[in-house]
Amino acid sequence: MLRKSCVTIVALSYLWLDVPFFSTAAFAQQRHTAKAAAEVTVTNPMSSYSDIVSSLVKKGLTEQQAYKNLAELTGKIGGRLSGSPQAAKAVTWGKNLMEKLGFQNVRLQNVMVPHWVRGKVEKAWIVGRKGRKNIPLAICALGGSIATPKKGITAEVIEVHSLAEAKALGPEAKGKIIFFNRPMDPTLVSTFAAYGGAVDQRGGGASAAASVGGVGALIRSMTLVVDNVPHTGVMYYRDSIPKVPTAALSTVAANRLSDNLKRNPHLRVHFALDCKTLSDVKSANVIGELPGTEFPNEVIVMGGHLDSWDKGKGAHDDGVGVTQSIEALRLIKELGLKPKRTIRVVLFMNEENGSRGGEGYAAQLPANEKAVAAIESDAGGFDPRAFGVSADSSVFQKIASWASLLEPTDICSIRRGGGGEDISYLKDKGAALIGLVPSNQRYFDYHHSDKDVLANVNSRELELGAIAMASLAYFISEEGL
């Protein structure tokens, strides 16, 4: 039930548009409603929620503040790899912005984060035969990789399509570069499923290669497009296995290498990296909130991660989640809504290569605080389609019952399953875990690459995600779970 204390908001009356003799196909296809604003005082809670959503939509799409903030974050700071000076700047930026917006209890929550540095050398080529030119291969180091020796590595290459295939190689693997070339499956409608089906090569390729005597691992980039832009991402070494350097090949480079191997299985590849891991660095989650008026110790988190990879500007991943979460709370505040439960924005640090922020936030949760729900946006700033909910059945049903109220924000369904890496640590605290699910076809075109920039974010799609998050967070704050 909505509080009855006189919340005056903008209600919308619907008028049919009619464009008589110059209608176009586009317009004729969909008859729509135009909205005329009028002042009303809330009485019926359900129509109130509907009116509040309308007000959030109107304000969010008019002011487009998430996009302005994203332009600033990506333009003035850029990529924000954990431990980097840019990540430190982003922490200050987030704190200053929340203070400027009048959020309460704005604070930093310290966490120690890994500090991997890409370095300046990233080069690779197929060694030219008999005086012919070398054939270039576009690569970038994977996050966490060690460097090659200064002179690089030059070795023959074995192409495989799975970790298992690599691990099953015999003595022929010794001294070779292992090339993992299983593409993301284009037949899966969910590109996240396609990513999930291929990314084990990136995470585990180096150790699988080293386990059979390989001296390095080259991994086909995790993307469905064929272009010459390599995509970075995290990799992990297994403790018991020697470390070897590893890099992503652009999909063009991977196809080129594979084609050349068919013609000459004994070709040699040269690659060189000078990345390194330094000591852990003190960094922070950035937190701000609107305290609940009735149940301040019951908390709904909205969040994204403030760190990003150093390729591109960390726009979709996850400047979007950061700016949507901030904008969602700003919209609630600026509409004069006074949530019963605390709605808190958390900008998590270090999602990409350690999740120390997500882990630290959950570990430092005060004993008297109830984690009601957490909503994460970390799947890109595309047109919102759904919320994915991981919660018990009654909680799921309660959230699903709000589906039609969320429709005006372009959300078309509430699905089972979902959440986000940063908020996953709140599962044990009993929180409902909720992920914003936007259209995902374009996500891996940009993900972790030089193409993850503001120009590839549509401002209206971004804002609709923020509006959807604001609406859902407010419903939870009023109705509980």
Place this chain on the structure above:
Amino acid sequence: MLRKSCVTIVALSYLWLDVPFFSTAAFAQQRHTAKAAAEVTVTNPMSSYSDIVSSLVKKGLTEQQAYKNLAELTGKIGGRLSGSPQAAKAVTWGKNLMEKLGFQNVRLQNVMVPHWVRGKVEKAWIVGRKGRKNIPLAICALGGSIATPKKGITAEVIEVHSLAEAKALGPEAKGKIIFFNRPMDPTLVSTFAAYGGAVDQRGGGASAAASVGGVGALIRSMTLVVDNVPHTGVMYYRDSIPKVPTAALSTVAANRLSDNLKRNPHLRVHFALDCKTLSDVKSANVIGELPGTEFPNEVIVMGGHLDSWDKGKGAHDDGVGVTQSIEALRLIKELGLKPKRTIRVVLFMNEENGSRGGEGYAAQLPANEKAVAAIESDAGGFDPRAFGVSADSSVFQKIASWASLLEPTDICSIRRGGGGEDISYLKDKGAALIGLVPSNQRYFDYHHSDKDVLANVNSRELELGAIAMASLAYFISEEGL
């Protein structure tokens, strides 16, 4: 009910993916299913439909043939304004492609179309004061406009925000250029609604201006973005009112003109156009089909329009609808499906400035043919979200009952209302009118402008629309309406 004649298709079993220690937020957010192919023989019709959809998805996303065809149409032919040589080439291209794909009864259906030609002169500026430089304004002629006199028009400007405001102008309008500057409403989530709420200025601005003695009309481009690219589109003259020339201003130019008018209400604008309307030209709809095995006279149409504006390459509007319709029928054919009812592709000519193709198709329908349904794609090649259905309640309910079967094609709802300009003429023939509804946030960024090019189409989003259309057309062919 599905025919029981042994249709062998690919069925999909679902396997949970698990990516242990290197899951990323993106992946952790959504657990998904991977699909392994296995051969089965269809028995239960509902699971058969589900299997057929899976096969359509798999084949469509693997082969991406709609995108290849769109690349050819936009790359080799480009913009295809009715009556132009490019439109004629597109007719031949469409017919040749359908024949090559083995569609049956491939034919042209002649229609006469208007022949407006843009010409080479499109320029405008604010006349500089007292020896200062002129201030440039980016414009393009609106389709159907007459030319200015050869030396152009130079006149003072009155800014208005509606046709009514223009028509209410007094004698001060005489000899002036009337500047229509009401923007599309950014607060409407549906950009088509925002378009519908502003486009009367483009269609009727010239006649409204002339009705009060104005000598020309400049119209703010129909787009939600602020950039320097003008958007064309059709306009109409009212018979009883003198014709005056009219052009679209880019949104940057419109803002610039409005700002300058605030400082100097007596500024003068110069603009010149040399567009003209020639005699009507013989052109054609392009038609091909798979005849129904049981009810060949009952027809389901899938279509888009082959003509486009001459700005850009007519990619989203409506190369997308053309190539999706062709691809949808190709997928059905190549999977070996034998539809009970005829499924027909119609590439309509002249949707943009006359609708002669849509009108002609309906007018020439044979008396013994039953128009069961028509599905049009003319809202851009973005991620599909819904089908919009205009039909009586029982037919709507029948189509809506297939919603869950369509989910794997990324369709999340069946909505009331929808169709398309070309197929609207089939309403009187009793056909259910159905529009593919993709995400619409980006559509008017490109619409009718130099930005409507292949680079702004995502191949997977395009293919999913074709797959959704194929699925729905096949259900209708088997189940009737």
